[in-house]
Amino acid sequence: MTSPFRSSWHTTWQTLSSIKTGVVLIISVVIFSAAGTIILQRPMTDPDDMTRAYSPAMLRFLDVTGLTDIFHTRWFIALMILVSLSIVAASVQRFPNAWRYFARPYKSPDESFRKVLPTQAQIPLANNDNDEEQGLSAAERAFRHMGLKAERIVRTDSFSLFSERNRISEMAVYIVHASLLLIFLGFIVDSVYGWRAFLVLSPGTASNQVETKDGSKRTIPFSIRCDGTGEETYADGSPKRWWSKLAVVDGGREVSRKEIVVNDPLVYHGLRFYQATYGRTGKLDQLILNATPANGKATPQEISLAMSQTVALDVDTSVQLAEFIPDFVVQDGRVYARSNDVTNPAVHLIVTSKKAKGSVSVNVWLPQMPGIDENASSPYTFDPKDLKTGLYTGLQVSHEPGQWAVWAGVVLMGIGLTFVFYVVHMRFWVVPVVDARGRTALWIGGTANRNRDAFELKFKNVVEQIQKELKRELAASVEAPATISGTTISGTTISRTTISGTTIAGSVSPATEEVYGTRKS
Amino acid sequence: MARARAEQHPATGTTMVVMVGLGMAFLLFMSFLNVVKSGNILSEANLLFAALVFYAGAGALYLGFGVTGTDSYIKFASLMTWAGLLANTGAVAHRWYEAGHPPFASIYEMLLSFVWTLAALTLIAEKRYGVKVIGTVTMPVAIVGVILMQLLPSDVRPLVPALQSTWLHVHVTLAMLAYAACALSFALAMMFLIQDRVKTEMFLAATSIFTVGIYAAVLTRFERWGGLNVIAWDTGNKSEVFISRGVRLFVTIPDLGWLMLLVFVAVAAPLVLYILARVKKNSGFLAVADRAVFISILLQSLALVFFLLRVRDGQYPSLDAEGLYATSLAASPFILAALVGGIFANLLYLLLLWRRADLERLLPDADALDRITYKTICIAFPLLTLMIAAGAYWANRAWGSYWNWDPKETWAAITWLVYALYLHLRITRGWRGRRAAYFAILGFAVVMFTFFGVTYLLRGLHAYA
Known part of the structure; x- marks a missing residue:
């Protein structure tokens, strides 16, 4: 039955599930992620910065290999999938064993197990017919006293006691691995079906068109209307709060309304709208000017201009707002915009006068631009009074259908890790045995899957408690010796044995002294 | 007894004490100047100054124990740490009250909380686990932290909108706790290596490589004619000077480059001697190397003093722009931290x-x-996990996406993976002892890079810290 296909499948499976593969994969993820933080990444980095930072050949190489956008390249995603497969394979391979351990706990320890168990102790019992039963019931009471449930295990050839706590802890690692897969699943769903986009709205406008990262438009099944936006600042001028009043218009009806701020988005139909930016559009809403005739014969008149609007100043003269530059800079006889912030505005007006030979247009610049403007030949002088620019709110739109898997995974991982690190599966067995001297004794063994130091203390307490219970029973039996079938025993003739078969010869010791055996694994 | 021990190393022992004492006095004096300048007596700066004095005292006593071998020093060091923690708590409380939010909003406030957590954990490790000399490692870190705080912009800034979230506090508290636990595991791993009979010359090699790395990094700023480039600083705005978006202006401090080069040679000498000893199998070189370490400490202290003096005063020319520009220690906190760190390591x-x-x-x-190191990592790992989860949840509310592959996020994930590897190798492959200790040290190196390196070397969304 060892066909080549089968054996190669087997080899693949073995390789995938081995811890070595896991380690190699994790190390590769670490190396490539680190590279992704050091190599400049598109599209966050400006293309100009990219060309400045790397030589053309280098940049071509980085682009071709996907190193300029590592986290979205196919091979990185393939690597993540390999990691997931490795986790699955490793878990699947180890799970049956752990499940057997979990589903069918080992309750009745045999002799070989008793021999090798590192944490164990023996308490000799008085030699009489009924002492095995009495020993076990004393142990039972001791467990109950310590808040542990004990179970009588009766087999054809033996009977014993078994007690355990937190068996679920054995499954904790699988919970953590499952949670990690759940997170990966959410992540993959989001990278395949999720998208992010941007929506810029001015107050009073509505839109169902959002712009994705690559610049293309996307239509969403409802409209978002902006009813207002604004900023609050601290005394020192730094921003305190950005807000936007949004309304959802679905099927022509307003269905939802919310004032969003940073850290508190609007959610509708699986789409989330976040307050991302806020500002002045840099587009002129209204410009208010005083126009005075150059010959000084008439009084100044106040005019209001919108973009491209033409206003008549007198019968023959009109003025048009041709350009508005929010933040201007002059270079080589031309005017350029440096940014969209209204910090250093300039306006370009065209003044047209009807003359006998036709109309004459003059370019007027505010402020004056020597060499560019023709302000001197304008029939009017202009004096800016006020300018109003438009407000806008920038909304981040995101659709992440997989995020619930991510959060479920995170919660599950929290639970799993708590179990992995802080919940200890502990087991105790109590078996009546015959010791090396041929006397009946109570063998007590215990084991824990983690935090063994603390467990040893706990084990010691358990043994002491059992001893206490036995002593009490003994005291009761001394008062009524008839119940112990003729043999009188005194409390001081109990001998002690150690583990691993060695008997401390002739040690007649007080009942409190006990020898604990602990072998470090 | 102390005298007898001191006589075993007459020259070196005493010189060490004097040198450490002088270094401390110098640094304290510098901080004291700042306190006097501020004028306000019962202020956060003064509480911090008190914390620095006590931490420095504790650190000096731990070191003093090292030099003289007097056990009672440890007890006083512990008392000093308590006093320092008290003052530190006062500073945290003052800050919290003044700012109206827990001190997590800037790198200054983060350091404040980090030092507090570190001191608290030191005392816990000392009292609970009996690791008495842990302060020898953690106190120097705390001192460097407090000194860095003196230089960083410390004015209470109101929270920008993105930071106005309960998740900020959850995220940062978890981060501080996790990183402090990682720091502790690092110190414990180092102690394990000592107890595991790792040869002393291995530590010589390690500290030498560390220091050589520091000076090699500093010398990347070396300029022709022996100058050293540091970032220009706008004292009015307490910020770096930019010539264009994202491009900082550097000024060149003359001659400091030569000094750094000299110190580089001095710190490289022990490493070279160590390699010679290994290659020629002649332990005579090692004795020379130890002397070379001693000389290099003196030179490093000299470099530190000159660096402090030159960077604090004066206007320097820049290669990128006309004119003279000021700089400040706050502009190069990492050079300073590196220089101090190098001295402490040696x-x-x-x-x-x-x-x-x-x-x-x-x-x-x-x-x-070994067991305690593992236990500390067992505490650190769930904290790291929760820290990343809280950060992701917050990012989802603030930026619209729970994972952006931002450098800080990516490096937090890398840290998590490194510790995950440690746990897997330990649990399934039975990695104990030395290999596990090396891994714990590596883990902490990654943590430090995530905390400091990413903030200053890699740009991203985590602009605040």
Whole structure:
């Protein structure tokens, strides 16, 4: 039955599930992620910065290999999938064993197990017919006293006691691995079906068109209307709060309304709208000017201009707002915009006068631009009074259908890790045995899957408690010796044995002294 | 007894104490100037200054123990740490009250919380686990932290909108706790290596490589004609000077480059001698190397003093722009931290060299240290996980996406993966002892890079810290 296909499948499976593969994969993820933080990444980095930072050949190489956008390249995603497969394979391979351990706990320890168990102790019992039963019931009471449930295990050839706590802890690692897969699943769903986009709205406008990262438009099944936006600042001028009043218009009806701020988005139909930016559009809403005739014969008149609007100043003269530059800079006889912030505005007006030979247009610049403007030949002088620019709110739109898997995974991982690190599966067995001297004794063994130091203390307490219970029973039996079938025993003739078969010869010791055996694994 | 021990190393022992004392006095004096300048007596700066004095005292006493081998020093060091923690708590409380939010909003406030957590954990490790000399490693870190705080912009800034979230506090508290636990595991792993009889010359090699790395990094700023480039600083705005978006203006401090080059040679000497000793199998080189370490500490201290003096005063020319520009220690906190860190690393080596027997007597045995290191990582790992989860949840509310592959996020994930590897190798492959200790040290190196390196070297969304 060892066909080549089968054996190669087997080899693949073995390789995938081995811890070595896991380690190699994790190390590769670490190396490539680190590279992704050091190599400049598109599209966050400006293309100009990219060309400045790397030589053309280098940049071509980085682009071709996907190193300029590592986290979205196919091979990185393939690597993540390999990691997931490795986790699955490793878990699947180890799970049956752990499940057997979990589903069918080992309750009745045999002799070989008793021999090798590192944490164990023996308490000799008085030699009489009924002492095995009495020993076990004393142990039972001791467990109950310590808040542990004990179970009588009766087999054809033996009977014993078994007690355990937190068996679920054995499954904790699988919970953590499952949670990690759940997170990966959410992540993959989001990278395949999720998208992010941007929506810029001015107050009073509505839109169902959002712009994705690559610049293309996307239509969403409802409209978002902006009813207002604004900023609050601290005394020192730094921003305190950005807000936007949004309304959802679905099927022509307003269905939802919310004032969003940073850290508190609007959610509708699986789409989330976040307050991302806020500002002045840099587009002129209204410009208010005083126009005075150059010959000084008439009084100044106040005019209001919108973009491209033409206003008549007198019968023959009109003025048009041709350009508005929010933040201007002059270079080589031309005017350029440096940014969209209204910090250093300039306006370009065209003044047209009807003359006998036709109309004459003059370019007027505010402020004056020597060499560019023709302000001197304008029939009017202009004096800016006020300018109003438009407000806008920038909304981040995101659709992440997989995020619930991510959060479920995170919660599950929290639970799993708590179990992995802080919940200890502990087991105790109590078996009546015959010791090396041929006397009946109570063998007590215990084991824990983690935090063994603390467990040893706990084990010691358990043994002491059992001893206490036995002593009490003994005291009761001394008062009524008839119940112990003729043999009188005194409390001081109990001998002690150690583990691993060695008997401390002739040690007649007080009942409190006990020898604990602990072998470090 | 102390006298007898001091006589064993007459020259070096005493000189060390004097040198450490002078270095401390110098740094304290510098901080004191700041306090006087501020004028306000019962202020956060003064509380912090008190914390610095006590931490420095504790650190000096731990080192003093190293030099003289007097056990009672440890007790006083512990008392000093308590006093420092008290003052530190006062500073945290003051800050919290003044700002109206827990101190997590800027790198200054983060350091404040980090130092507090570190001191608290030091005391816990000392009282609870009996790791008495842990302060020898953690106190220098705390001192460097407080000194850095003196230089960073400390004015209470109102929270920008993105930071106005409960998740900020959850995220940062978890981060601080996790990182402090990682720091502790690092210190414990180092102690394990001592108890595990790793040869003293291995520590020589490690500290030398560390220091050579520091000066090699500093020398990347070396300029022709021996100048050293540092970032220009706008004292009015307490910010770096930019010539264009994202491009900082550097000024060149003349001659400082030559000094750094000289110190680089001095710190490289022990490493070269160590390699010679290994290659030629002649341990005579090692004795010379130890002397070279001592000389390099003197030169490093000199470099630190000159760096402090030159960077604090004066206007310097820049290669990128006309004119003279000011700079400030706050512009290059990492050069400063690196210089101080290098000195401490070498001092710790000398401590080990001279007092190894005492250290071995004082420290818990190797097995216990190995177990405690593992336990600390068992605490750190869930905290790291929760920190990342809280950060992701917050990012989802603030930026619209729970994972952006931002450098800080990516490096947090890398840290998590490194510790995950540690746990897997330990649990399934039975990695104990030395290999596990090396891994714990690597883990902490990654943590430090995530905390400091990413903030200053890699740009991203985490602009605040």
